[in-house]
Amino acid sequence: xxxxxxxxxxxxxxxSAALAAxxxxxxxxxxxxxxxxxxxxxPKMKPIDMSKEPTCAKExxxxxxxxxxxxxxxxxxxxWAVVYVxxxxxxxxxxxxxxxxxxxxxxxxxxVLPMQVDQNFEIANDDPFLHNIHPLPKLNSEWNKSQxxxxxxxxxxxxxxxxxxxxCNVHPWMHGYFVVLPTSHYAVTDNSxxxxxxGLPPGKYTLTAWQEQFGTQTQDVTIAGGETxxxxxxxxxxxx
Amino acid sequence: MRPKFEVLAxxxxxxxxxxxxxxxxxxxxxxxxxxxxxxxxxxxxxxxxGNSHDGxxxxxxxxIGCHGPDGDGNGENxxxxxxxxxxxxxxxxxxxxxxxxSTPTGTLPTDEDLFNAISRGFETTNMPRWQALTVQQRADxxxxxxxxxxxxxxxxxxTPIPIPPEPPANIDSILKGRQLFQNMQCWKCHGPAGxxxxxxxxxxxxNKDNPIRPYNFATGSRFKCGETNQDLYKIFMTGLDGTPMPxxxxxxxxxxxxxxxxxxxxxxxxxxxxxxxxKEWVASHGKELKPIGPESAPGxxx
Numbered sequence: 001x002x003x004x005x006x007x008x009x010x011x012x013x014x015x016s017a018a019l020a021a022x023x024x025x026x027x028x029x030x031x032x033x034x035x036x037x038x039x040x041x042x043p044k045m046k047p048i049d050m051s052k053e054p055t056c057a058k059e060x061x062x063x064x065x066x067x068x069x070x071x072x073x074x075x076x077x078x079x080w081a082v083v084y085v086x087x088x089x090x091x092x093x094x095x096x097x098x099x100x101x102x103x104x105x106x107x108x109x110x111x112v113l114p115m116q117v118d119q120n121f122e123i124a125n126d127d128p129f130l131h132n133i134h135p136l137p138k139l140n141s142e143w144n145k146s147q148x149x150x151x152x153x154x155x156x157x158x159x160x161x162x163x164x165x166x167x168c169n170v171h172p173w174m175h176g177y178f179v180v181l182p183t184s185h186y187a188v189t190d191n192s193x194x195x196x197x198x199g200l201p202p203g204k205y206t207l208t209a210w211q212e213q214f215g216t217q218t219q220d221v222t223i224a225g226g227e228t229x230x231x232x233x234x235x236x237x238x239x240x
Numbered sequence: 241m242r243p244k245f246e247v248l249a250x251x252x253x254x255x256x257x258x259x260x261x262x263x264x265x266x267x268x269x270x271x272x273x274x275x276x277x278x279x280x281x282x283x284x285x286x287x288x289x290g291n292s293h294d295g296x297x298x299x300x301x302x303x304i305g306c307h308g309p310d311g312d313g314n315g316e317n318x319x320x321x322x323x324x325x326x327x328x329x330x331x332x333x334x335x336x337x338x339x340x341x342s343t344p345t346g347t348l349p350t351d352e353d354l355f356n357a358i359s360r361g362f363e364t365t366n367m368p369r370w371q372a373l374t375v376q377q378r379a380d381x382x383x384x385x386x387x388x389x390x391x392x393x394x395x396x397x398x399t400p401i402p403i404p405p406e407p408p409a410n411i412d413s414i415l416k417g418r419q420l421f422q423n424m425q426c427w428k429c430h431g432p433a434g435x436x437x438x439x440x441x442x443x444x445x446x447n448k449d450n451p452i453r454p455y456n457f458a459t460g461s462r463f464k465c466g467e468t469n470q471d472l473y474k475i476f477m478t479g480l481d482g483t484p485m486p487x488x489x490x491x492x493x494x495x496x497x498x499x500x501x502x503x504x505x506x507x508x509x510x511x512x513x514x515x516x517x518x519k520e521w522v523a524s525h526g527k528e529l530k531p532i533g534p535e536s537a538p539g540x541x542x
Contacts, residue, residue: 141347145490
């Protein structure tokens with residue numbers, strides 16, 4: 001008697017479960033990949049004289065650290081450019097991951113740290129001497145903290161979107177950027193100028209590429225479900 | 241005799257010129273539009289309440305020449321302040337970043353901090369002590385300078401850092417402070433003897449990329465942010481925002497901070513109790529001291 005209804009009931013349950021799954025499942029997310037490149041002649045990077053901090057001078061003696069204003073890669077590509085969704089973002093996931101910014105060998109690692117508004121990031125001093133970390137925002141609050149060797153990393157965040165230049169007053173060659181963005185859809189180019197921004201729901205977006213020397217450029221891109229679009233940003237480089 | 245035509249013309253021309261000059265008001269008294277970005281502001285200093293409406297008039301009279309109609313430090317006198325000669329540019333109120341605070345680095349100062357800055361002036365700069373203004377007028381000015389930045393609408397002043405009572409200075413506290421001066425690498429900017437001539441000193445710039453000099457302790461008591469031991473404590477525990485001087489609040493414990501204050505006093509050519517203790521000790525033990533600087537810095541030198 002009961003077995004008679006078993007199969008149809010199961011079937012109905014399965015079909016409705018499948019329908020429900022289809023209804024709540026988000027449409028497949030798309031990806032934008034590409035490269036940031038330049039035309040023209042970019043400025044030449046110079047070796048940094050770290051003789052004022054003998055430990056660092058010694059550490060990099062064989063392979064001097066170069067300035068990082070414009071770092072180029074093979075095929076006229078640009079490293080340390082930030083690409084992000086500047087319009088069309090349909091709600092970004094709140095940031096949960098804590099990022100990290102290191103002071104190591106008298107350098108900032110990474111040179112450019114993109115982050116989302118209100119995202120926590122850690123600032124650490126891995127060197128056996130003191131650094132002062134002095135970001136220079138205009139919209140956000142400006143602070144300046146000393147970090148003697150061996151002090152634990154401290155956590156910071158910014159509540160307004162801004163490109164923030166970072167410096168160490170003790171070691172004036174140290175220079176980096178905090179790029180605070182109102183979106184979680186961002187990427188920084190690697191040493192081949194490549195970037196990839198995934199998890200974009202179908203829609204129309206404006207993407208902005210920013211480079212500390214070249215400024216910004218924008219491109220519109222439309223993403224269909226599950227699609228991967230490839231775009232290239234090209235900056236005109238001038239030696240300075 | 242009829243006057244010559246030329247003489248008449250000259251006379252008429254001169255009269256016309258005089259009339260024209262009289263009609264143009266003196267430049268210095270011309271009305272300058274002050275550009276503020278917030279609504280009315282208040283300040284609270286003790287039991288005095290200042291308001292920006294009244295402060296506006298005092299700003300126009302006393303401050304606009306240097307700090308400018310936009311409050312950005314670009315008044316007509318500002319061009320004569322040469323930071324390469326050690327003269328700081330007037331404060332840019334649009335940034336709402338202030339050196340002398342009782343509050344942690346990265347926070348707005350209290351109304352009292354700003355009031356004290358106006359009253360005290362800034363040693364080594366062109367900012368005078370505004371003792372000639374009444375307390376009410378100075379409080380009104382505090383309220384008014386807030387109208388140059390919307391940060392005063394969106395943020396609250398920081399909570400003043402706690403300052404425990406000062407323990408008495410003795411040779412032990414001074415020597416510990418000296419060790420801290422070495423370990424915290426104060427000498428990298430301020431120099432081994434505190435003369436403002438450390439290895440990083442020539443490259444220092446402020447947040448507007450103007451050159452800036454580290455404090456030279458040999459100049460005596462001319463601190464920018466007050467003269468007392470408490471003021472000195474606040475300087476390195478809050479940092480002087482906008483300048484290369486960072487905050488040490490997270491890395492120096494309060495008892496150590498007082499040790500450092502006691503040592504810093506010995507760097508000044510003053511008749512302070514600390515200097516007296518130090519001189520007596522150095523006379524008999526001076527040879528035991530390791531010099532301050534890269535030689536004894538961990539990881540530095542050699």
